[in-house]
Amino acid sequence: ILNVEQSPQSLHVQEGDSTNFTCSFPSSNFYALHWYRWETAKSPEALFVMTLNGDEKKKGRISATLNTKEGYSYLYIKGSQPEDSATYLCASARDYKLSFGAGTTVTVRA
Amino acid sequence: DTAVSQTPKYLVTQMGNDKSIKCEQNLGHDTMYWYKQDSKKFLKIMFSYNNKELIINETVPNRFSPKSPDKAHLNLHINSLELGDSAVYFCASSPFGGSTDTQYFGPGTRLTVL
Numbered sequence: 001i002l003n004v005e006q007s008p009q010s011l012h013v014q015e016g017d018s019t020n021f022t023c024s025f026p027s028s029n030f031y032a033l034h035w036y037r038w039e040t041a042k043s044p045e046a047l048f049v050m051t052l053n054g055d056e057k058k059k060g061r062i063s064a065t066l067n068t069k070e071g072y073s074y075l076y077i078k079g080s081q082p083e084d085s086a087t088y089l090c091a092s093a094r095d096y097k098l099s100f101g102a103g104t105t106v107t108v109r110a
Numbered sequence: 111d112t113a114v115s116q117t118p119k120y121l122v123t124q125m126g127n128d129k130s131i132k133c134e135q136n137l138g139h140d141t142m143y144w145y146k147q148d149s150k151k152f153l154k155i156m157f158s159y160n161n162k163e164l165i166i167n168e169t170v171p172n173r174f175s176p177k178s179p180d181k182a183h184l185n186l187h188i189n190s191l192e193l194g195d196s197a198v199y200f201c202a203s204s205p206f207g208g209s210t211d212t213q214y215f216g217p218g219t220r221l222t223v224l
Contacts, residue, residue, distance in 0.1 A: 028138060049210050097168075098155065099155040102150060
């Protein structure tokens with residue numbers, strides 16, 4: 001299982017503000033990086049799968065970037081809304097396994 | 111029309127008992143997984159099956175035995191339950207099992223061992 005780290009562990013954002021947080025993963029033998037959104041009492045839902053260095057993906061107000069050479073990815077939330085409150089998980093993929101980080105829990109205050 | 115379903119949602123049992131958790135996916139995927147959410151909230155892979163064949167067994171105790179009767183089902187049987195088995199268990203599936211495959215998760219089963 002790969003060592004995947006996320007920071008910060010949690011953050012609070014005022015509604016309307018933008019925020020970002022980090023996922024670090026081993027850069028050697030990199031295959032793919034996944035981002036998931038996990039709301040309380042629900043299942044993790046896929047946001048992005050990223051494979052190429054310099055990749056940028058966007059879904060609505062959420063976007064992500066990928067640096068495979070240095071082993072990190074950023075997730076950005078633009079103009080945070082209360083419905084963005086969730087835990088955001090990243091996972092590094094190799095073969096049939098996803099190795100998850102512990103997540104960043106985002107709380108958006110109205 | 112739930113994509114990945116698990117039963118039961120909650121399971122409370124005594125130490126030493128044997129219990130099973132069932133998982134079904136109606137997505138036509140080839141690969142299914144079991145994850146355990148540990149006390150620090152990490153999701154950790156336990157098993158993975160591709161077309162009913164075991165392909166990952168992530169150093170899980172022998173008391174845990176997955177069974178895949180067909181590629182739409184992956185059940186988890188746990189013998190001689192211990193206190194440390196208390197956790198939330200998630201089933202997931204993906205189309206082929208490759209590194210770029212999105213995994214689709216079930217709602218989780220909260221197991222409490224007393």
